[in-house]
Amino acid sequence: MKTPKKIGLFGFGTVGKGFYENLKKYPHISAKIAKVCVKRLDLPRIGHELYFTDNPDELLLDPQLDIIIELIDDPEAAKTYIQKSLLAGKDVISANKKMIGESLQEVSYWHDSFENRFLYEAAVGGGIPIVHTVDGFLRDQEVTEIRGILNGSSNYILTQMQANNWSFEKALREAQLKGFAERNPTLDISGIDAGYKLSILAYHAFGEVPSMKSFEIESIEGVTKEDIKRAKAKRRKIKLVASLKKSNHEIVCSVKPEAVGANDELYSVDYENNAVSVETLISGRHVFAGKGAGSLPTGSAVLEDLKRLLDGYSYQVSKKVRTVA
């Protein structure tokens, strides 16, 4: 029995607790949480057996820690912690879609330059194992199109408005109470969060970082009761659809509300669920759906990354694998 890897955990919110709860279930996983860095030490917490600190350097400067798991709100701080940890030779797991989506150029530089790994399955599609699937299996199938519902809270809001005639405000409050929406839900609702995730998938599908400036992005706030009535009359549902098309060497991306019919694979994807449909040249269309938000699903995605790290896994995109068409 080799000595378990030591984990330094940043953040103990929704996802952090979910990861902690999941990890407890797998005593055979050879890794333990050695230190947890939180903003406020005075809050009452589960996990009394854990060592808590509010000083990031206690984790960043600790040569004993093998793996840093970053699950905090603040993207700037997250980026600093991740960079320092990678430079210190530690493997890093993150769920910070905003930081990763905004910094894909640096992320790809990190992937290309560091031996130690940087994984973030939880950053896209919550519990859906989509990042490493696009990075490996689907990339090899030659991706031509990606289309999906990539934001759990906006899908939850749209579902409640359409299925149960809730007001936008009530649905948003509920999404926040359930921990689907960020404290500041602007990114969820505006479509920008889905844009970050689409960029991350594009990077893993093609090894290229698309410029989000070129994305056509439309918020769900523009969706009126009138739109919903019109869609219902046609037996359609309005979904916030993120879409990517590759023609020749151009990648065209958009995130906008779309009325989808019953034969559309996104029609049955309601509430906090996410779905990603990937069209490939070789094996056709693949659809992956599951819980796109929530403590346990997202926490379990972090746990899956931990297991991959322990198995010696790293993203292929960093190996510049190319297939011959």
Place this chain on the structure above:
Amino acid sequence: MKTPKKIGLFGFGTVGKGFYENLKKYPHISAKIAKVCVKRLDLPRIGHELYFTDNPDELLLDPQLDIIIELIDDPEAAKTYIQKSLLAGKDVISANKKMIGESLQEVSYWHDSFENRFLYEAAVGGGIPIVHTVDGFLRDQEVTEIRGILNGSSNYILTQMQANNWSFEKALREAQLKGFAERNPTLDISGIDAGYKLSILAYHAFGEVPSMKSFEIESIEGVTKEDIKRAKAKRRKIKLVASLKKSNHEIVCSVKPEAVGANDELYSVDYENNAVSVETLISGRHVFAGKGAGSLPTGSAVLEDLKRLLDGYSYQVSKKVRTVA
């Protein structure tokens, strides 16, 4: 550059050709087809650069071959070839759902006793990466239910009958022309083929082999124009649904036609597409959909197994991994 692994290929039909076409696209894969065993040497064939034989022993007794890929119709012969190859210390890939589904007790014995690997991603869900996903990721999420469309040709037939008012006979002929249906389509139509696949998924989800005798299995031949009209009136589609539920230690399985509504994740799964929905305790419901039949999708699943073999992968079920609830 290490010397490429030598493959002995049994069968050069729909799937075999698909595998051959796919493999050609990936020169960076360190494996080559050394010998192909076919029933009839006199047929005109693609792949002139390949060495063809009609003598199985030319492959089975060749110590030079590292990997045997079995893609033939005949389950009895397939089983013999696979057993001999495993005993000879070769890794084996198969797509033979009938043989595997009927022989899961032996298959689990093979998994437990042989160091060399036996993989069969192509045996379930065509191009959908479902076997190793259930075996690894989902098994760890604690599976409670599996539900899906697991037979491409019966789904193709039902779709044509409902969407385009085709007769059962016309749809079946077309499915055979397209290479979705077996030469003898009885297993596809009766639901038994889907039953085999459900058993395979159950084995990987729970490490137990359910007895197919206990399955409730119903053919699609009983589906009348009247049933279809009634379903349409309710905006439903009739699908051949394979279902598994685990309560306590009992596994209950069935395969039967079911009228599903638009909010069901199986509603939008038409023609030769398959879908598998897996409910787990930890991360909730996951849905995987894609092409369930056809030369390239199924051939690509065989290629994915080949890549896994070269990566040193083997099924977890053979390691008797258990999670603590």
